[in-house]
Amino acid sequence: MKKTVLVFSLLILALLLLFQFSKYTVISGDLNIEYIMAIIAIAFLGIGIFINKKTQKQPETYNDQINLQKVEELGLSKREYEVLKEVALGLSNQEIAEKLFVSESTIKTHVSNLLLKLNAKRRTQAIQISKDLNII
Amino acid sequence: MKKTVLVFSLLILALLLLFQFSKYTVISGDLNIEYIMAIIAIAFLGIGIFINKKTQKQPETYNDQINLQKVEELGLSKREYEVLKEVALGLSNQEIAEKLFVSESTIKTHVSNLLLKLNAKRRTQAIQISKDLNII
DNA sequence: ATCAATTTAGTACTTTAGTATGAGCTTCAA
């Protein structure tokens, strides 16, 4: 945000300076009007490209966005989904329990339910299925 | 390539048209020079952004090639690497054993060794680490 | 307010995973 403001401020400044410059040169007759036009055109073409580059986000993950709709379709509850993500991180039930401040029993229950909903036999399979469905 | 030629042709055409237009308006005194400058600036700013968008390539998959060199660095044997891939598919030791026509003991040995080499505590963690290292 | 779903947690159990160790067999390079 701050960068955007800065860039636009500089842009406006550049525009104003160009106005002054063009006015001066036209009046004094030093330069042909075509040259000024060309300079402005090229300069702003460059600025346009520059701005675009800067504001362009890294596309990285636009094709593997997490499909939250699928999560709902599967009937995964908020907590189950949360646990699933921890499982995929490679944590044990005990570690997940500590991370989420609940007992290991609770995590076991969640994992068990989540395996049913994902139609997986093991947590490793659940990870594989989840990746295929783009939900993690 | 064809598109690039087309875009640049249109650009040059636009530039020439602008020159003619500006010359006409300056001579006839219809418009203030500042307005013309502003129009040119904005127009070429837009063109710059447009060109940049069009020429931007999709980075797709240059970062997820399997890094076999890393496999060697880790000291993973051929068989261990094979087992690792099956583990990542979500198979149990028994299932992997059947798939590779060996006993479950053998798979357990391989998995145990592979966890050591990957510095993982569990197979799920091994999957996560392997994905990070781009070896699966 | 009430009902359904969610979250929590427990017990008791079975299954799977993982460790440690020893050992036979094969392969391949020094």
Add this chain to the structure above:
DNA sequence: TTGAAGCTCATACTAAAGTACTAAATTGAT
């Protein structure tokens, strides 16, 4: 040919994961 490395397998463990219940507290919508 000897030795290191890799693959195989076994036994005997311990640890972790997963199942099958039951049940209480919480939350959210009708």
